[in-house]
Amino acid sequence: MDRDVELLARIIEHTPVGIVLLKPDRSILYVNLLATHLFNSDRESLLGVPIDQCIVDRQGETPLRELLPVVFQGTAGESKVGISRGEKEELTCTLTAFYIGGKQGHEDSVALVFRDITHELKITEQLEKKNVEMARMNTELIRSNMELTRVSEMKSNFLSIASHELKTPLTSIKGYSDIIIDGMKDRVDPGVYRMIESINRAAGRLHKVIDNILDVTRIEQKKLRLKGEKFAIEAVAGDCVEEMAQFAGKRNIAFNKFFDAGLPQFFGDRMRIYQVFTNLFTNAIKFSPDGSAIDVTITVEDNNRFHIAVKDRGIGIDRNEQKNIFSAFYEVADINKHSTDHTKFMGGGTGLGLSIAKGIVERHGGQISVESDGVKKDQFPGSTFHVLLPVHSEASWEALEKDEPAAAVTAEAPADLIPGRGNEEKQALLIIDSDRETVEITRMVLENVFDIIAAPSGELGLALAFQYKPSVVLLNTYLPGLDGFRICTILKSQTETRDTPVVFLSAETARDGIEKCFACGADDFVVKPFGNKELMDKVGRVLMKKKSEMAK
């Protein structure tokens, strides 16, 4: 038994909490080792000393003053106390105090158990600080993320608006130069004529660049809409090879087709898939030496996906650049790397082709990647672009393609009229377009046949349509006030104008924009900048169609 007591005493002495026993007069009867350490003293100096002298916090308060009288009444209590250890240091401890009743002639006593939590508190405090700091950084990240998204949206909107705005003046450049090329060759100096041809070609190229920028914007804004149909993908690839072979042939570059027999039908947007082939083939030609070959392979893997591989024997692509080339506006930095002693591959494009291809492929639920051994001086390691596209069923395709709700359109026809007719003997053609240049070109192209009436706004155009009942209406989609869609809807809903053919003139090339025109009753659509012949053809065609319908 004595041994047990001795053992217990040793445990209490060395336990990692501070233990103090108090006499009823609150002087110290016993302190264990850790308590002496907490009070920064030794046992001899502490025994018999009132506890309130040992536990004083930094403010000079004796935190046990209120607790102890209560505990001596026979209860227990808990508290958090500060124990000052000199000027600089203060420990924080949790304190549990409980009453020990006197037995067999012993006095009543109170036991105090201290647990030093100074270090724990510091860590908790630091953790809290870190948490606050992290929360602040997180807020900062969210804010910069929002800012980035806003800037990216601004960029996309800017590109989209700028591209539409560029298309309008381009209509004039292309239209006027078409007029000269088609009908004034004899009247223009041959040198000037060549310059005009060059202006016409440049306008055509700029047109393509703008269309690419619009496509990238649509992809970035997740607004690329597809029109699904069933077709043979190898036929589309074959058509594209044929078209490209004209350019490739000039540099003796040959295309080899390896298309698996019995490929399943493809479900997707035929035009957009053609665009993917065009972009890949153009690059393959652009970055290959004269006389080399390009292999186009189409197989089906696991019966559920098409694998298209376009392999060239060209300059290759640096391994570090391979992940970047699919980003919009990215071109491999050093254009000199694109040249050897013999051949220059100044593939100066816009850096948009691959990002558009990626956008289209991903929109079809597929993936695109590149494989190349890198660039080696004066060698042609080549590159292979891989495109994986799912074999869609009609149902899986429909899940991918969402329909845009049709716009609801209603409007009242205004009554005020302004311009009158010039030549009443000719049929009237009404053009409703706020762009003066487009009106002028249309006038030059069609005034031999038609009496042209022009309206710069939707309201006026509508009024003139009811006043003069023109044989045909040319209509821009975007107009100040009443837009082209609403005007067309109104014209097609009224008995007097229902049969008047309406041809839209617009820089809009997005399929959904064009579809919207037809949905509100358009008879045809001409994309700006248009060629003069195209405009004449379309106007002629809608009139012929109307004539044959009237004859029925």
Ligand code: ADP
């Ligand atoms: P670009 O219209 O400028 O060709 P792309 O987006 O089509 O833009 O291609 C981005 C870049 O990737 C190109 O500038 C070129 O450096 C590199 N690249 C693309 N295809 C090939 C290829 N077949 N061989 C070598 N480099 C290529």
